[in-house]
Amino acid sequence: MGDDGRHHHEFRARRVDGTNPDGLEDAAAQSRLTHDRMSAEESRLFPDICKGDIKRHKTFLIIRNNILRMWFDEPRVQLVLEKVMEKLNQIEPRYAAEERVLAGKVFLYLERYGYINFGVFKRITAPLGSKKEQPRVIIIGAGIAGIIAARQLQYFGFDTIVLEGRSRVGGRIATFRKNGFIADLGAMVVTGLGGNPVSVLQTQTNLDLVPVKHKCPMYECSQNVVPKAKDEVVEREFNRLLEACSYLAQTLDEDINGKKQPYSLGDILEQLIRAQEKAVREKYLQHLREITKMKESLQAMLTSMCEARNKYVALEKEYTDVLHVPDNGNILEEFVKRDVANNLAVAKGEYERLEEQAKQLREQIRLAEENPPPRLYLSVADRRILDWHIANLEFANAAPLNCLSLKYWDQDDEYEFTGCHLTVRNGYSILPLALCENQNIKLKRIVKKISYNKTGVEVVVTNTEDPKNEVPETYRAAAVLVTVPLGVLKENVIQFDPPLLEEKQSAIDRLGFGNLNKVVLCFDKVFWDSNHTLFAHVNASTSSRGELFLFWCFTKPPVLIALVAGDAANVVECATDDVIIGRTLVVLRNIFGSAAVPSPKESLVTRWKSDPFARGSYSYVAVGASGDDYDILSRPVECPGDRVPRLYFAGEHTNRNYPATVHGALLSGLREARRIADAFLGSIYEVSAP
Numbered sequence: 001m002g003d004d005g006r007h008h009h010e011f012r013a014r015r016v017d018g019t020n021p022d023g024l025e026d027a028a029a030q031s032r033l034t035h036d037r038m039s040a041e042e043s044r045l046f047p048d049i050c051k052g053d054i055k056r057h058k059t060f061l062i063i064r065n066n067i068l069r070m071w072f073d074e075p076r077v078q079l080v081l082e083k084v085m086e087k088l089n090q091i092e093p094r095y096a097a098e099e100r101v102l103a104g105k106v107f108l109y110l111e112r113y114g115y116i117n118f119g120v121f122k123r124i125t126a127p128l129g130s131k132k133e134q135p136r137v138i139i140i141g142a143g144i145a146g147i148i149a150a151r152q153l154q155y156f157g158f159d160t161i162v163l164e165g166r167s168r169v170g171g172r173i174a175t176f177r178k179n180g181f182i183a184d185l186g187a188m189v190v191t192g193l194g195g196n197p198v199s200v201l202q203t204q205t206n207l208d209l210v211p212v213k214h215k216c217p218m219y220e221c222s223q224n225v226v227p228k229a230k231d232e233v234v235e236r237e238f239n240r241l242l243e244a245c246s247y248l249a250q251t252l253d254e255d256i257n258g259k260k261q262p263y264s265l266g267d268i269l270e271q272l273i274r275a276q277e278k279a280v281r282e283k284y285l286q287h288l289r290e291i292t293k294m295k296e297s298l299q300a301m302l303t304s305m306c307e308a309r310n311k312y313v314a315l316e317k318e319y320t321d322v323l324h325v326p327d328n329g330n331i332l333e334e335f336v337k338r339d340v341a342n343n344l345a346v347a348k349g350e351y352e353r354l355e356e357q358a359k360q361l362r363e364q365i366r367l368a369e370e371n372p373p374p375r376l377y378l379s380v381a382d383r384r385i386l387d388w389h390i391a392n393l394e395f396a397n398a399a400p401l402n403c404l405s406l407k408y409w410d411q412d413d414e415y416e417f418t419g420c421h422l423t424v425r426n427g428y429s430i431l432p433l434a435l436c437e438n439q440n441i442k443l444k445r446i447v448k449k450i451s452y453n454k455t456g457v458e459v460v461v462t463n464t465e466d467p468k469n470e471v472p473e474t475y476r477a478a479a480v481l482v483t484v485p486l487g488v489l490k491e492n493v494i495q496f497d498p499p500l501l502e503e504k505q506s507a508i509d510r511l512g513f514g515n516l517n518k519v520v521l522c523f524d525k526v527f528w529d530s531n532h533t534l535f536a537h538v539n540a541s542t543s544s545r546g547e548l549f550l551f552w553c554f555t556k557p558p559v560l561i562a563l564v565a566g567d568a569a570n571v572v573e574c575a576t577d578d579v580i581i582g583r584t585l586v587v588l589r590n591i592f593g594s595a596a597v598p599s600p601k602e603s604l605v606t607r608w609k610s611d612p613f614a615r616g617s618y619s620y621v622a623v624g625a626s627g628d629d630y631d632i633l634s635r636p637v638e639c640p641g642d643r644v645p646r647l648y649f650a651g652e653h654t655n656r657n658y659p660a661t662v663h664g665a666l667l668s669g670l671r672e673a674r675r676i677a678d679a680f681l682g683s684i685y686e687v688s689a690p
């Protein structure tokens, strides 16, 4: 998941800004495709076009980009092939039968892959799939991945049933609504709309998105506001440290004595901080040593000056004496006189030279003493601010930095969407609720066992509709799509028969599943600065850095959402609501004054780790894991000798490029719906190579 808007990764994806006049480039970029190049997936699906002449290649891209643009023009209505053909006819009336066939295939490909006709849109035609009898697919979990997959499969003509353990849909999209107050307890931020499939769903469902304002005042434990300049200096230092970590991630040899020894981001960051502290101390000591040396030189110089002065005084006396000797024209006496005068001039010159040198050295000592290098790398106050930035990163990754893989923690960075981060003012749950319409969803069905073989799948659940009489139920289908969170897979609460292969099980064990909690406080009036969407709270110690470190306030009714990240997120799991809410009010009263902060009208504390249907917040690349593990988790499972896989996996933890996010979960659902359709309906769009 992304950051809070305080510090930003560089956007590397193409900006979707509507500057190209025909909108084709934007349409491709919005679909995470390049307008003038076939993707790897397209090259695989259309080998004859990919290897064929440039003209065919161009035709493919024109058709593809135009279809995408037509979809983005009106995503509330199903885009049908007839309309596409009509449009293409206007653009290029000379298209021959060959191009028309191609257009049909491109259309089916875009639809099957979830580039068009996904989400909540008005249906115009019957399903476009094959005419064969449609098989049944069981989807486990009514989170965003499960619901979009079910919806898509239903659109393709499958008979779907969603089994959900909770009494509500949405999974980790969960909105608290009471007495007009709204607060998102799970996902809350849309990390840019450029390239994001959520932008289509926004249009379809009227999600009210508001940009996160970048300005974020930072309060110390007391009422003091951290000066902006100070915050900026420490933030720059934090980014410098991260850059150094990134450099070390590329260069550090993880092979120690022939044994793989992966590093964590946190360990290396702390080592760098310690190295900087040592370097700064070293530099300061060196400075003191240099001053001592200069002072010793000055001392030696003063001794020499003293000697020179004695010599000079003695010569002066000698000279006065020789001057008093009467001039009797004796050449020798004249010679002695001149010799003494000469020596006197030399001695005087030597004394003056030393005097000048001593003056310069004194000046050097003064300057050095007045401009010492810093004694410390970070003052106590600086370290607290740095810890705040670390907590912010721990929030984004839902894990303490010492759990994150140094090498791969940011492996998905290059897929970051463009545009500012936004929050959902009317509550994110609007999205899953809209997607659930006309879906066959069974709530309060806790899946206990999944058996699969060449004939199909069997899913055993506990029906908890009546808590006094929980009954087992069995569902059968041709295939099953498992979208339960990684945390649930890690707990082995679902028994797989036959058990999952070692490769998948070890990827489940390796990938991390973090924690992040929120404290929601609803008030009858605003007492914070309503010009800001966020304000930061700097904790007193490194160990408590993630505790209530950031407050969000963006809904109309006065609601504050405080974040608890890093190690502090797990502390929340074992404390009572009274303790946590009391602690949050103390923090707020320290910042705004006791009189200003009333008692909340409503309050709530999340405990995602203790939630049996989540077991944490979202996935991260743990020490020892890598992006490959997301791919392994996404692979379907085939029974030996079977024609199609029966067991499929979706969810944020199966999306290598977009993990830990709503859009990642959404894209994984679209991906698996396509995979199941390909397996059971056939790959209708494939063009055989010439």
Ligand SMILES: Cc1cc2nc3c(=O)[nH]c(=O)nc-3n(C[C@H](O)[C@H](O)[C@H](O)COP(=O)(O)OP(=O)(O)OC[C@H]3O[C@@H](n4cnc5c(N)ncnc54)[C@H](O)[C@@H]3O)c2cc1C
Binding pocket: 001, 140, 141, 142, 143, 144, 145, 146, 163, 164, 165, 166, 169, 170, 171, 172, 173, 185, 186, 187, 188, 189, 190, 191, 445, 446, 447, 448, 483, 484, 485, 488, 493, 494, 516, 517, 608, 612, 613, 614, 616, 617, 618, 650, 651, 652, 653, 659, 660, 661, 662, 663, 665
């Ligand atoms: C606190 C928090 C903040 C977040 N913030 C953001 C954010 O700002 N932006 C963002 O993009 N993402 C954010 N995320 C991540 C985002 O919410 C998830 O990545 C996404 O919602 C996951 O969707 P999913 O369908 O993969 O899983 P889920 O939504 O977890 O769906 C899985 C479903 O499976 C069900 N289930 C579990 N076990 C069983 C069982 N045994 N039987 C039957 N059903 C079962 C669950 O009840 C659940 O409904 C946040 C998550 C959390 C927890």
